[in-house]
Amino acid sequence: MSRIVHALLTALVLGLAHPVMAAPITSNTALPVAKGGFIVREQLLRRSFEDDAGPANRDLEVNGLLSIVGYGVAPRLAVFAALPYLDKTLKVTINGQRTNRSSEGFGDLKLFGRYTLLQRDAKSQTFRLGVFGGVKVPTGDDDKKDRFGRLPIPLQTGTGAWDSFAGIVATYQTSDFQIDAQLSAERNGEANDFEAGNEIRADLSVQYRFLPNTLNADTQSFLYGVLEVTAFNQRKHRIAGMSDPNSGGTTVYLTPGIQYVTRKYILEAALQLPVQQNLHGTALKTDYVFTAGFRVNF
Amino acid sequence: MKRHLVIAWLSMLGGGVAWADDTHYQLHVDGLVCPFCAYSIEKNVGKLDGVIDVQANLKEGLVSVLVADGKTLDEEVVRQTITNAGFTLVGIESHEPAIR
Numbered sequence: 167m168s169r170i171v172h173a174l175l176t177a178l179v180l181g182l183a184h185p186v187m188a189a190p191i192t193s194n195t196a197l198p199v200a201k202g203g204f205i206v207r208e209q210l211l212r213r214s215f216e217d218d219a220g221p222a223n224r225d226l227e228v229n230g231l232l233s234i235v236g237y238g239v240a241p242r243l244a245v246f247a248a249l250p251y252l253d254k255t256l257k258v259t260i261n262g263q264r265t266n267r268s269s270e271g272f273g274d275l276k277l278f279g280r281y282t283l284l285q286r287d288a289k290s291q292t293f294r295l296g297v298f299g300g301v302k303v304p305t306g307d308d309d310k311k312d313r314f315g316r317l318p319i320p321l322q323t324g325t326g327a328w329d330s331f332a333g334i335v336a337t338y339q340t341s342d343f344q345i346d347a348q349l350s351a352e353r354n355g356e357a358n359d360f361e362a363g364n365e366i367r368a369d370l371s372v373q374y375r376f377l378p379n380t381l382n383a384d385t386q387s388f389l390y391g392v393l394e395v396t397a398f399n400q401r402k403h404r405i406a407g408m409s410d411p412n413s414g415g416t417t418v419y420l421t422p423g424i425q426y427v428t429r430k431y432i433l434e435a436a437l438q439l440p441v442q443q444n445l446h447g448t449a450l451k452t453d454y455v456f457t458a459g460f461r462v463n464f
Numbered sequence: 465m466k467r468h469l470v471i472a473w474l475s476m477l478g479g480g481v482a483w484a485d486d487t488h489y490q491l492h493v494d495g496l497v498c499p500f501c502a503y504s505i506e507k508n509v510g511k512l513d514g515v516i517d518v519q520a521n522l523k524e525g526l527v528s529v530l531v532a533d534g535k536t537l538d539e540e541v542v543r544q545t546i547t548n549a550g551f552t553l554v555g556i557e558s559h560e561p562a563i564r
Binding site: 199200201202203238241285287288289290291292339340341344381382383384385386387388427428429430432463 | 496
């Protein structure tokens, strides 16, 4: 579960990787940051896991604040750093008693870059194709304890492991709409006798300009309606070298959202809803993911 | 300086009026598709020497640049600036001063 949260945070981070344009809310595009330019993004995240049919009746809630800074090294190369602050609460039934276990703190730092391989601009439209890759540095605490002892891995704010990820992303945008498609993979490392399953993720995002209906010479802002589809697959975790039968699987999300785009900043919010969850064993299912935030171009 | 303040004041009024001897350029930019893009271009072109005002027109894919008297825009410099902002310069036109 912790890895799923990190996967989500990765998606949020990469969604920033093209701050010049509006861009999807939960996925990546190939559009560049201006050379020498900075962007800052703050994202609030609330993720709820429920529907545990087991006797423990687990409910997990994760609240996060993700802070990202991006810098344009060259017209086609941008680098990013992202650090989440996480607040996790697990409600679980132990020996008939409902118990809360929780943790709070900074998570793992993500460092990554994106290079635009292909850029084709025309009047009021653009197509970009890019690749991205990076690492997750285990800066978060992976040894938090409470009165019951060491917290389970999903409740730790860090994973303790070095992970790496890479992908390819394409964007087509006109002044009326934008379409983004992305494919990415993450290879997870091992720490504390735990190795999360590797991940594959595919995203498709459509953003359509609701307002203004027609453009004029001094149009200053857009209001986009956003609809995204995400397919996420994770292999089973390995604990002390053994495959965990209650982990991994495939989830498909449908994500309606909204974006208000001005010249200086972007406000955005989205509700990620699972429409298909084929998880192994008793792996916790996602109830919903809500994200909201802003992006500023410096 | 005083003259620039007057121009800035006129621009704020929305009149888009140029001072007598300033030169007005029109940049044709491909890939200009949203307000966030416009800001990136306006910010970078605005840093060029002699530039007084920059306005991006999303509808037409045009960027209007007002340059102070005695200054000119070098096409290659502008092209590189637009490229650095993440877009493509197609052409550049200069116009006679708006007010005589």
